[in-house]
Amino acid sequence: MTNPPAAPSATLLQIFREFLLIGATSFGGGVVAYLRSGLVEKRGWLDDRSFVELLSISQSLPGLNSTNMAILVGDRLKGTRGALAGFVGICLPGGILMLLVGMLFHEHGDYPLATAALKGVAAAAVGLILATALQLGRKSLGHVADVVFVAVAVIGVNRFHLSVLTVLLVVGVLATLWYRPRPAGSAP
Amino acid sequence: MSQIPALVRVFAYLSLLTVGGGMAAFPELKILTVDVHHWLTFPQLIHLYSLGQMAPGPNMMMIVAIGEWVAGLLGALVVVVAFFGPTSILALLVGRLWIRLGKWPWRESIQLGLAPVSIGLLLAGCLSFAREAVVGLETASIAAATFLILLRWKINPALLILAAAVVGALTF
Structure with a gap:
């Protein structure tokens, strides 16, 4: 060292x-x-x-x-x-x-065979993204608050159609403040 | 009318949304390229993105195809520079600063705080993607099978996507 x-x-x-x-x-x-x-x-x-x-x-x-x-x-x-x-x-x-x-x-791309193959590919991509999200989640979500932040981000974008930028800034800042540096022993 | 300035604006903006990966930017990618600028249709975007998952390297290189469709080879190049330029410069600057920040306590706060946000944005992107890609029992089965196989076994996802292409060609 x-x-x-x-x-x-x-x-x-x-x-x-x-x-x-x-x-x-x-x-x-x-x-x-x-x-x-x-x-x-x-x-x-x-x-x-x-x-x-x-x-x-x-x-x-x-x-x-x-x-x-x-x-x-x-x-x-x-x-x-x-x-x-x-x-x-x-x-x-x-x-x-x-x-x-x-x-x-x-x-x-508009040949019927290509369209059919791509339909399968797109469906598999959904499975792949979900698996990635779950694997990342298992590794890095440790607190109930994390689940809330995930849910708020998803609902904000998909349900309320907020821009990704808005959600990123608002939830990102809130989550960072939630994990703000604290004196030892009083972690959330 | 040249679309180059619009390509630069759109992809430079999308670039800043890719926290935790390219999928985070997907909902805005769809709105801007499909609904606002009509550069391609939603099914085309879904198909290009999915094809991109089979390519090696950074998994958003499908943007090159959008640039090429809109403005030829120059468009492809412009899109790469616009999409990767801002975040690359940021990485360069922060990478140098980071060493000096040393034990700055907010470093860990930012990392801990961004983890759930980036996973939320990944899921949000996935949902808006699935709205077009999963439309019935067959596609739902392919998505579920891919998901379960990936969780259960260590297998290269590119192979699964290739297999799904064959299944799709045979069934749809």
């Missing part, structure tokens, strides 16, 4: 290549697991503690975890240019793929 970790050396090209690889292979979501195995285990650019710390910054900010992590890790390794290299790398494969898929879909 006394020695600061030696600054890991990585070139811009190495950063770009590693994130490109992660961006091209992380099928099925869960990019975090791919990031950890690439950055911590394979490259040794981060230890587990800094990885978790950067991940918690990513999760506390707007933006996708995957791109926020590319920015944060790239910046740690090589400053702003490293952040850009990581970002472009992780976005490029999926971006090009979705560009092509979008063009195909625009041309052929």
Whole structure:
């Protein structure tokens, strides 16, 4: 603990290549697991503690975890240019793929067979999102108040059609105040 | 009339709503791209989003397709910069500041407070998505089966979505 970790050396090209690889292979979501195995285990650019710390910054900010992590890790390794290299790398494969898929879909998306397949895909996506929400909830909701905040956010958006921004600001501030720093021993 | 300024405005705004993931922005994504700007239909948006779940990398790259439909390759590029630019700059700045904030007590308060909000927004996005995607017994069964399989077994979700495409093609 006394020695600061030696600054890991990585070139811009190495950063770009590693994130490109992660961006091209992380099928099925869960990019975090791919990031950890690439950055911590394979490259040794981060230890587990800094990885978790950067991940918690990513999760506390707007933006996708995957791109926020590319920015944060790239910046740690090589400053702003490293952040850009990581970002472009992780976005490029999926971006090009979705560009092509979008063009195909625009041309052929109204074929009956394609429409039928996409109906199945969309239904499965609902199951996937619900499973993600439940898994996240089990991990990070510990208090009755959390359930109230979740419910208020859902009802605000879906029932009262408030904008996501309004709900985010109002419920976000209320929840943060609920968890405001207190003297030890008097946590909610 | 060029749609580029509208693409920039819409996606830069959506960018700031993606707390906890892209799905949080979905209700506004639907309102702005479908109802306000008529760039695509609701079923098209649902289908593009679902296809995007099979692609590797960040799971919102489907926005590239919207940009391309509206304004060609330039539109695709503009959408990526608008959607990821603001949050990336914020991440860069906060990432540097965070180290200096050290043991700032509000850090944990923000993290604890944002967790339930982001899960609520994820669920809210899912509900507004499901309104179009789950419309009857067959689609409800596919959604329920995917949900249960993912909770019970460790399986790559991309494979399940692919399987659902086959089931859909055979049944609908």
